[in-house]
Amino acid sequence: MLRLPPHDTSFPTSIADAVALRVNAGAVGAYVAGGTDLYPNMKRRQQEPRRVIDVRRIPELNRLEVAADGTLVIGAGVTLTRFMRDARVRADWPALAHAASDISTPLLQNMGTVGGNLLLDTRCNYYDQGYEWRKAINFCMKKDGDTCWVAPSSPRCWAVQSSDLAPVMVALNARVVLAGPDGERTIPVAALYHDDGMAFLTKRPEELLVRIEVPALTGARASYQKLRRRGAFDFPVLGVAAWASFDVAGQVSEARIVLGAVGSHPKSVPEAAAALVGGTLADDQLDEAVRLASKLAKPLDNTDFTIGWRKEMASVFVRRALKGLRPGGT
Ligand SMILES: Cc1cc2nc3c(=O)[nH]c(=O)nc-3n(C[C@H](O)[C@H](O)[C@H](O)COP(=O)(O)OP(=O)(O)OC[C@H]3O[C@@H](n4cnc5c(N)ncnc54)[C@H](O)[C@@H]3O)c2cc1C
Ligand code: SF4
Structure with missing residues (x-):
């Protein structure tokens, strides 16, 4: 049985207290929400905080509301289950509800949060293993070792950002509000x-993710497509989020395509999205965008499936996501 390493847990009830606790904890501190990412990582000794700050009792992190200007305001601690079942989210941001419902399993969705999902640790076949397994290969650069087994001559780690919500949030131009010792700041999710x-992450370790703000779609449409081995369980090995706005004639006036799980960050492909502008998303008008987006999807050999097949699937899933932008989603 894998056991958690020794640690203590605090339960602050205000943002200020949480940030102060995190500042005091320094290098051995970590926030936790649902714990569905942090606790398994602690059991495998990928992360070893000694002072864990549980943020679930902070009221501001449990808000889920639509502001007067139509912005969806999601407290970072809102669970995936509550989020994906919310009638307003399902009606007005269906791509977000769909992406959340594709995350892991119902049990994990009951615990896991929207904020925790955006801040998920990056993943790699050589890293997401038990301590003894990693020790047997002398660890790797991301934790306890000095070599990257995916690209041994590389000076950097290529672990993959596998959040399902992140590419959709980037495609929707969402923002995050971060609280630190000097107050709050707001940045685009892409940043x-x-x-x-x-x-x-660009977030400083002591910064608390307070909420996510998603602009109203107001006539635009969005979609999300996910490739994974088991439809009821697994992390994405490819996620494709698409967003488009339309002029009065029904032609695309602006578009965004964002690829998840093909790199260490959600990868925007504006070159591909630009190919949609001026068209009506007819079958033959998707070809150039599909070609460019799948060319820019460069998966590495550190997740499930072979790279060649994943690369081939990129064009299939980009096409599906773009078709999802049509009225009725087909
Ligand atoms: C078997 C399994 C399958 C999974 N499948 C998927 C999947 O298909 N897709 C997917 O996207 N994810 C998947 N996950 C990962 C995870 O369950 C979800 O991403 C979940 O939303 C994480 O949220 P959490 O609240 O549990 O995060 P936690 O584990 O609580 O936290 C995750 C990280 O965020 C930090 N953090 C959390 N909240 C805050 C905050 N408010 N401010 C600052 N830092 C914070 C923590 O310190 C930690 O580093 C899976 C996990 C498991 C175990
Ligand atoms: S990409 Fe390389 S350094 Fe990063 S987790 Fe994988 S093996 Fe380790």
Whole structure:
């Protein structure tokens, strides 16, 4: 049986207290929400915080509301189950509800949160293993070792950002509000990530993710498609989020395509999205966008399935996501 390493847990009830506890804990501190990512990682000794700060009792993190200007405001501690079942989210941001419902399993959705999902640790076949397994290969650069087994001559880690919600949030131009010792700051979700498997967040360690703000779709449409081995369980090995707005004639006026699980950050492919502008998403008008997006999807050999097949699937899943932008989603 895998056991958690020794640690203590605090349960602050305000943002200020949580941040103060995290600042005091320094390098051995960590926030936790549902714990569905952090606790398994602790059991495998991938993360070893000694002072864990549980954020679930902070009221501001449990808000889920639509602001007067139509913005969806999601407290970071809202569970995936509550989020995906919310009637407003299902009606007005169906791509987000769909992506949340594709995450892991109902049990984990009951515990896991929207904020925890955006801040998920990056993943790799050589890293997501028990301590003894990793020790047997002398660990790797991301934790306790100095070599990257995926690209041994590489100076960086290529672990993969595998959040299902992250690419959709980026496609929807969502923002995150972070609270630190000096107050709050708001940044686009896209700016939350670094293309680096180890330093994959721009968020400072002591900053608490308070809420996510998603603009109203107002006539635009969005979609999400996920490739994984088992439809009822697994992390994505490819996620494709798409968003488009339309002019009065029904032609695409602006578009975004974001690829998840093909790199250490959600990868926007504006070149591909630009190919949709001026068209009506007819079958033959999707070809160039599909070709460009799948060309830019460069999966590495550190997740499930072979790279060649995943690369081939990129064009299939990008096409499906773009068809999902049509009225009725087909
Ligand atoms: C078997 C299994 C299958 C899974 N499948 C999927 C899947 O298909 N897709 C997917 O996207 N995920 C998957 N997950 C990962 C996980 O369950 C979800 O991503 C979940 O939403 C994580 O949320 P959490 O609240 O449990 O995160 P936690 O484990 O509580 O936290 C995750 C990280 O975020 C930090 N954190 C949490 N909240 C805050 C906050 N408010 N401010 C600052 N830092 C914070 C923690 O310190 C930690 O580093 C899976 C997990 C398991 C175990
Ligand atoms: S990409 Fe390399 S350094 Fe990063 S987790 Fe995998 S093996 Fe380790």
